[in-house]
Amino acid sequence: MTTLTGKSLRLSRLSRRGDGRFLFVPLDHSVSDGPIADMRRYGRLLEEVVIGGADAIVVHKGRARVIDPNLLARCALVVHLSASTPHAPDSNAKVLVGGVEEAVQLGADAVSVHVNIGSDTEAEQLADLGRVAAGCERWGVPLLAMVYPRGPRIENPADATLLAHVVSIAADLGVDIVKTVFAAPSHRMADVVAASPIPVVVAGGKDERQSLADFATAAIGTGCAGLAIGRRVFNHAVPRRAVRELAEIVHGHPHPHTDQPELTREGVR
Incomplete structure (x- = not known):
């Protein structure tokens, strides 16, 4: 019989279908890029993402405090602990702006940390990752790491040998x-x-030359355990439809959804 721990229970919540696959929708872009919607419409966007079938949303701790708790009964919460802005001397220098204990107090199912391998501050970011990982073990909280080859020493961030090193780190x-x-x-x-x-899991990125469905199908076809797509969801003409399509590809079968009318991008921005 499998022994359940706090971490294993929380990990199970990150996959709504119980199949070990994940569809994360990061909505933490307001720190790095600026607002993605005003607060009223942000709430509607969250509803569309949850109804569409996302396994989890990723937000910063301040946003987590204003989310309707009823939504989180149907969708896991990941609190992002890293931040940077494009106005800094080095936008690749991610710093910790929260801790595991804070996330637990907010009811988080997991935390996430961003690390840029190849950046000028790689050493500090790796040290932060190690400290957060230790905190996650103490509190029984799963850790999602967003680890990218990014910085002045990276010539080809999509190189498979480099990416194999990144995920091993x-x-x-x-x-x-x-x-x-x-x-x-x-x-x-x-x-x-x-x-x-x-x-x-793979990021959706900004390249829209390939359709969202084709990208997701290719990613799952190579053995990826899921997707983490933010911009191509909240910039989609109908966000719920985008999430539903992705969820079906990730999990292999449709997710039950309500008969409420779908909200267009204009309705959530």
């Missing part, structure tokens, strides 16, 4: 789920997944 430092970029050519992502002892 996350696993070796105590991460439970690692998010990174998709390899190019896409079939090499299978090598990245094979290098990792922990689930790998």
Whole structure:
């Protein structure tokens, strides 16, 4: 019989279908990019994401305090602990702006940390990741690490050999789920997944030359455990439809949804 722990229980909440696959919708962009919606419409956007079938949303601690608790009965909460803005001398220098204990007090199911491998402050970011991983073990909280090859020393961030190193760093430092970029050519992502002892999810990115469905299908086809897509959801003409489509690809079957009318992007921005 499997022994349940606080971490294993919280990990199970991150996959709504119980299949070990994940669809995360990061909505933490208001720190790095600016507002994605006013507060009233932000609330409607959250509803659309949850109804569409997202497994979890990713937000900063301040936003977590104003989310309707009823939504979180149907969707896991990941509190993001890292931040930077484009106005800093080095926008790749992620710093910790929250802690595991704060996230637990907010009812988080997991926390996330961003690390840029190849940045000028890589050493500090790795040290922060190690400290957060230790805190997650103490509190029984899963850790999602967003680990990207990004900085002046990175020539090709989509190189599969480099990405295999990146996901291995996350696993070796105590991460439970690692998010990174998709390899190019896409079939090499299978090598990245094979290098990792922990689930790998891929970021959606900004490239819209490939349809969202084709991108998601390719990612899952290479063995990725899921997706973490923010911009291409909240900028979609109908966010709920985008999430529903992604959820069906990630989990392999439709998610029951209400008969409420879908909200267009104009309705949530």
